[in-house]
Amino acid sequence: MIGQRRLLARLGEKALEGDVAHAYELSGPRSIGKRTVAIRLAQTLFCTSEPRAAGGCGICLACRKVEHLTHPDIRLVTRLIDLEKDSDKKLIAIEQIREMQQDLALRPLEGNWRVVIIDDAADLSEHAEVALLKTLEEPPIHSVLLLLTPTPARLLETIRSRLVPLPMRLVPTADIADGLSKRFGTDARRHAAAGAGRPGLAIALANDEAARKARRTLEAEFYKLVGSGLTDRFAWAVDLAESERDPQKRNDVIQSRLVGWSELARDAAVAAHGAEGALRPDRARESAALAKAVGQRELVDLALSLDRWRRDVIESNVNARMLLELLALRLPYAAAFAGGAA
Numbered sequence: 001m002i003g004q005r006r007l008l009a010r011l012g013e014k015a016l017e018g019d020v021a022h023a024y025e026l027s028g029p030r031s032i033g034k035r036t037v038a039i040r041l042a043q044t045l046f047c048t049s050e051p052r053a054a055g056g057c058g059i060c061l062a063c064r065k066v067e068h069l070t071h072p073d074i075r076l077v078t079r080l081i082d083l084e085k086d087s088d089k090k091l092i093a094i095e096q097i098r099e100m101q102q103d104l105a106l107r108p109l110e111g112n113w114r115v116v117i118i119d120d121a122a123d124l125s126e127h128a129e130v131a132l133l134k135t136l137e138e139p140p141i142h143s144v145l146l147l148l149t150p151t152p153a154r155l156l157e158t159i160r161s162r163l164v165p166l167p168m169r170l171v172p173t174a175d176i177a178d179g180l181s182k183r184f185g186t187d188a189r190r191h192a193a194a195g196a197g198r199p200g201l202a203i204a205l206a207n208d209e210a211a212r213k214a215r216r217t218l219e220a221e222f223y224k225l226v227g228s229g230l231t232d233r234f235a236w237a238v239d240l241a242e243s244e245r246d247p248q249k250r251n252d253v254i255q256s257r258l259v260g261w262s263e264l265a266r267d268a269a270v271a272a273h274g275a276e277g278a279l280r281p282d283r284a285r286e287s288a289a290l291a292k293a294v295g296q297r298e299l300v301d302l303a304l305s306l307d308r309w310r311r312d313v314i315e316s317n318v319n320a321r322m323l324l325e326l327l328a329l330r331l332p333y334a335a336a337f338a339g340g341a342a
């Protein structure tokens, strides 16, 4: 586990003493380790090694079954859209909650608990959420529910009031670097800063050429827009707003751009100031060119705007097209990037 060690230690030590709540809310940005903390808590509860340790031993059969979600007393509830290719099933359906509840009512098979992970809990349909409330009001004695979401504000207040909140923080780059080098060798450390506090993202970049390529593509899109006139920018906004019908997926598409682009704007502002510490060191040339064309003050404002819009996208259902058109207007123009020069 990279980061969140204090949270996990505190949670794990309580769990070892049998001090476990029936329901938790694990919140924090994507790729920060919510799913991993949930798995480690379940391993703490199910591990059969002695002496027992917070986070489990990771080696015994029970720990391995939890890791692979094949332990009979653990269940993952998630939306099925990718499995079933059915556009009607874009949310976690009430049937999934009912099925989970039937299971949860039974005694545990191998351990002393039944653990349910709901990821992303903000994907619950309205009916599913109401059905889940029943379980939270009268939880079976052996039940532990873990609701994971980057957007807790989207859950019903009646649900949230019954959850023990576990907010997760961004992880220091040095911790991510250590974790990466242990897993992938010292060369992997260079991807730590790019994770911007999110170990899951850093692991993907260190481990996965496709993730690196996707990132480069989004960076190129930013610089191309900066070198484009308004007509091309508005065409881009319309295309992107209409590229995905599922609102959640569309928000993800927009969010991934806003995160990355706010970092590019921030790097250019840092470059304009002549300071070190770029989040995207491999884009140093572009950052310098952007800093030369646009004032530092404007770059700082741009980075802050992009970050604020990212939070708007996460927290609520903004009008995607309007937001993208605002973004098209807000981006500075730099002739150095015209015609895909970057």
Ligand SMILES: [Zn+2]
Binding pocket: 046, 047, 048, 049, 056, 057, 058, 059, 060, 061, 062, 063
């Ligand atoms: Zn174990």
